[in-house]
Amino acid sequence: MSAVVVEDLTMRYRGHTALNGLSLALEPDTVHGMLGRNGAGKTTLMRILTGQEFETSGRVEVFGQPPRENPAVLNRVCFIREAQRYPSNYKVREAFAAAAIACRNWDQAYADRLVKDFELPRDRQIKKLSRGQLSAVGIIIGLAARAPLTLFDEPYLGLDAVARQIFYDRLLEDFAERPRTIVLSTHLIDEVADLVEHVVLIDHGKVLMDQDADQLRGRAVSVSGPAEAVAAYADGVPVLHRSELGGRLRVALAERPGRPARDVSVDSLTLQELIVLTTNQGDRK
Numbered sequence: 099m100s101a102v103v104v105e106d107l108t109m110r111y112r113g114h115t116a117l118n119g120l121s122l123a124l125e126p127d128t129v130h131g132m133l134g135r136n137g138a139g140k141t142t143l144m145r146i147l148t149g150q151e152f153e154t155s156g157r158v159e160v161f162g163q164p165p166r167e168n169p170a171v172l173n174r175v176c177f178i179r180e181a182q183r184y185p186s187n188y189k190v191r192e193a194f195a196a197a198a199i200a201c202r203n204w205d206q207a208y209a210d211r212l213v214k215d216f217e218l219p220r221d222r223q224i225k226k227l228s229r230g231q232l233s234a235v236g237i238i239i240g241l242a243a244r245a246p247l248t249l250f251d252e253p254y255l256g257l258d259a260v261a262r263q264i265f266y267d268r269l270l271e272d273f274a275e276r277p278r279t280i281v282l283s284t285h286l287i288d289e290v291a292d293l294v295e296h297v298v299l300i301d302h303g304k305v306l307m308d309q310d311a312d313q314l315r316g317r318a319v320s321v322s323g324p325a326e327a328v329a330a331y332a333d334g335v336p337v338l339h340r341s342e343l344g345g346r347l348r349v350a351l352a353e354r355p356g357r358p359a360r361d362v363s364v365d366s367l368t369l370q371e372l373i374v375l376t377t378n379q380g381d382r383k
């Protein structure tokens with residue numbers, strides 16, 4: 099059974115459609131990357147999945163039930179947002195104490211290890227933390243909560259590269275021992291390219307791409323060379339982008355067609371390049 103099923107989901111705010119007939123199924127025990135441009139609808143979708151917002155229309159099920167005002171679902175969900183707020187006078191350790199009460203699967207020993215990894219000052223007031231330290235608080239709560247559905251919405255604003263790597267490493271280690279359904283929304287696509295198992299690309303409130311990462315890795319290519327040779331090589335394959343200069347042609351292809359001629363060069367596209375090209379192509383339609 100899918101962990102999340104969304105069918106024809108629409109969310110309209112006054113005068114604006116944030117989700118526009120979006121359909122999606124997320125497999126359980128998988129790390130999903132949720133990608134898309136600013137304003138694509140990612141946060142709105144996550145807010146609906148976690149019962150913080152109610153859809154205008156459509157079907158939403160999390161673990162087989164609608165999340166709306168449903169403790170049986172919401173007790174199994176943890177949502178960490180970019181600008182997570184805590185009561186302003188809380189100290190770091192008090193935020194964790196509150197999370198321990200709210201989260202059924204909370205692992206305090208694991209939270210303590212993560213506090214050391216991120217070098218967080220436990221006794222400091224949350225409002226005095228640096229931007230990155232504040233993000234680390236959310237990440238620790240999201241990991242130590244061990245919720246069956248954990249959603250991280252751009253969780254690492256201000257977090258330095260070392261701390262981001264600690265997050266990715268701990269997430270993978272913990273996921274290997276305790277598989278659960280994780281949704282990670284991020285704009286740092288290449289950083290998470292090896293971490294995510296499944297990629298969902300949202301654009302203008304719809305799903306533009308919904309694929310296993312393994313199928314995407316190394317599949318899309320950039321091809322360049324003499325225009326005629328490249329055109330012959332690319333024949334019949336979906337073209338994501340095309341540019342021609344002085345008899346030389348460069349195309350980005352959604353799939354690698356096979357062995358190229360000797361004067362045609364073929365390079366793999368990164369996940370980020372593929373996402374950008376696919377989004378641009380979607381926007382042109």
Ligand SMILES: Nc1ncnc2c1ncn2[C@@H]1O[C@H](COP(=O)(O)OP(=O)(O)OP(=O)(O)O)[C@@H](O)[C@H]1O
Pocket residue numbers: 111112114115116134135136137138139140141142143
């Ligand atoms: N409460 C609201 N009232 C009106 N419009 C809203 C509201 N919340 C979100 N929107 C609009 O809905 C669209 C989707 O917003 P959303 O926050 O879901 O995007 P996002 O994909 O998470 O973007 P980002 O990557 O910038 O965080 C945006 O155009 C946003 O301005």
